[in-house]
Amino acid sequence: MAKIQWFPGHMTKAKREMEQYLKLVDFVIEIRDARIPISSKNPMLEQMIKNKPHLIVLSKIDKANPEMTKQWVHQLENNRVQVLALDLLHQNFKAQISHAGKILCQPLIEKQKRRGIRPRPLRAMVCGIPNVGKSTFINTVAHKKAAQTANRPGVTKSLQWIRFNADIELLDTPGVLWPKFDDEEIGLKLALLGAVRDEVVSIEDIALYACDWMMKNCPEALTNYYQIEIQSTPYETLLTIGRKRGMLQGNEVDEDRLMKSFVKDIRDAKCGRITWEFPND
Structure with a gap:
């Protein structure tokens, strides 16, 4: 498969902004997918934020392996990076975000106090590549689908300031991907979990990659959910699933229907809570 090129003009504009x-x-709040904590990070972001305090939020934990998520939190944290694993749909996460922000910005808060300045609300930029849960995070905070825009000196309306609570204000930004994926596997993982449009990578490539990975790393997820025996190749295993599910055109498996159904099962966590990247890999 050729390198995936994915950097529309609006993303160039978003990067500049x-x-x-x-x-x-x-400080910066970066949303990542807990199922792919490395592949869902934006390497351009690290270059841009430099030494700015950094809060990583691992989202979609209800679809990730819980033990792996704990290990990832431990691995990603350091003295300038806090990490939270959150269910953005069902969890009240405001107190955790506020606490993490205060820890990260403690030097700034102390500096303001020494100068006799009443600490102002902390300001955080919220960012993340498409489909990692950034919109869910913002919409939960704003209590509506269209987040409120506030006027700030020198801030364009394309970026939105949202009041998080008395302690924090958030700056929303568009989802941004980096220009290309030099690692083919990163592109496939992002495509599998919906961060890249389905038109960019063929559904067959995605399904074959996912089946091959599961056969090597968690074959029980296939055998338990689909009630099949693993075959010698990913293609044969997928055909076995298609026959088991009755996805036939005459006597042959309807491969297009099969591949789409298999990828949807993974995205919906029908095969179980799978983390597609291992700590310390």
């Missing part, structure tokens, strides 16, 4: 407004915020 993020660089421009980083100086207005005290």
